[in-house]
Amino acid sequence: MTDPRWLDDAEQRAWRGYVRMQSKLNAQLNRQLQTDSQLSLSDFAVLVHLSEVPDRSLRVSQLAQALHWEKSRVSHHVTRMERRGLVKRVECPTDGRSAFVVMTDCGQNAIDAAAPGHVDTVRRLFIDDLTADQLKALEAIAGQVLARLDDEECRT
Amino acid sequence: MTDPRWLDDAEQRAWRGYVRMQSKLNAQLNRQLQTDSQLSLSDFAVLVHLSEVPDRSLRVSQLAQALHWEKSRVSHHVTRMERRGLVKRVECPTDGRSAFVVMTDCGQNAIDAAAPGHVDTVRRLFIDDLTADQLKALEAIAGQVLARLDDEECRT
DNA sequence: CAGAGGTAGTTGACACATCACCTAAAACGA
DNA sequence: TCGTTTTAGGTGATGTGTCAACTACCTCTG
Known part of the structure; x- marks a missing residue:
């Protein structure tokens, strides 16, 4: 494992927020x-x-x-x-x-x-607090991440 | 409970995607x-x-x-x-x-x-597949939803 | 200072998730 | 057809999370 790239501030906030929300x-x-x-x-x-x-x-x-x-x-x-x-x-x-x-x-x-x-x-x-744009953004994020997860899974 | 407002297509996709990703x-x-x-x-x-x-x-x-x-x-x-x-x-x-x-x-x-x-x-x-904008969007979503969740919790 | 009420933490019962392993029934190839 | 392999599913052990009930201790008020 080479030197890890820790999360920067924005990443940290997004990640911790997501984890807690979830x-x-x-x-x-x-x-x-x-x-x-x-x-x-x-x-x-x-x-x-x-x-x-x-x-x-x-x-x-x-x-x-x-x-x-x-x-x-x-x-x-x-x-x-x-x-x-x-x-x-x-x-x-x-x-x-x-x-x-x-x-x-x-x-x-x-x-x-x-x-x-x-x-x-x-x-x-959840849903009613989000705008249509946010829903779309979320869908896209989920799509990308799921693709990556599936990918990773196959590789195993 | 009055007639429930089922999720429309976009909502459905976003929600199911999120759940599965999560x-x-x-x-x-x-x-x-x-x-x-x-x-x-x-x-x-x-x-x-x-x-x-x-x-x-x-x-x-x-x-x-x-x-x-x-x-x-x-x-x-x-x-x-x-x-x-x-x-x-x-x-x-x-x-x-x-x-x-x-x-x-x-x-x-x-x-x-x-x-x-x-x-x-x-x-x-997760992180590396997302753009800066997506991270910001996610942070915002998490913030809103968490506010709602905390709100709901107090009310209890 | 007694005793009422709150606070810190633990416990037991149960539901849930994962892992590694097991059984039995196909399916398949020599 | 026999033996191996694959497939469908179940099981037991262990770790995890929640709820409700509990113990012990503190605090505050009369």
């Missing part, structure tokens, strides 16, 4: 969803993906891909959600290794009940 | 720090704050305030870091309730060793 925003969104709907952001993400798909059913690996989660994370999370009746596992008849994750009616109700409050919170805490 | 970036930064230096981002944050302070020592509540963490989180984390010898607890002689968290030499070495690689990763994955 962590607080996450915490608040989680808290709102949890207290108002007894769901975590992760539960919500899983349910969203299942609700957007025919039969409300995806294989574990598809879910992992859609969510950009590791399969083990999906598996653990599905186990917990299954315990609460939000989803259930169904074995695949044609491939003995495979398992479907199916959203139950209870899961559907949960997300229907949670979605409006969640969107509202996302707006209140 | 989660992947976090994961990668954590992974790099972990594999190269056996530290988590949280460990790193604690050590940074301790290293910037006289005696490398802060009371738990000061640490909590500096990091914007709950005191319970600090307590748990300090326990884990203490187990690894990165910090130690010292009772306060003047206030029997209080405890100091002091960075050990081992902790100092750990952060000295970790910092260059971490900054480098932050640059590679």
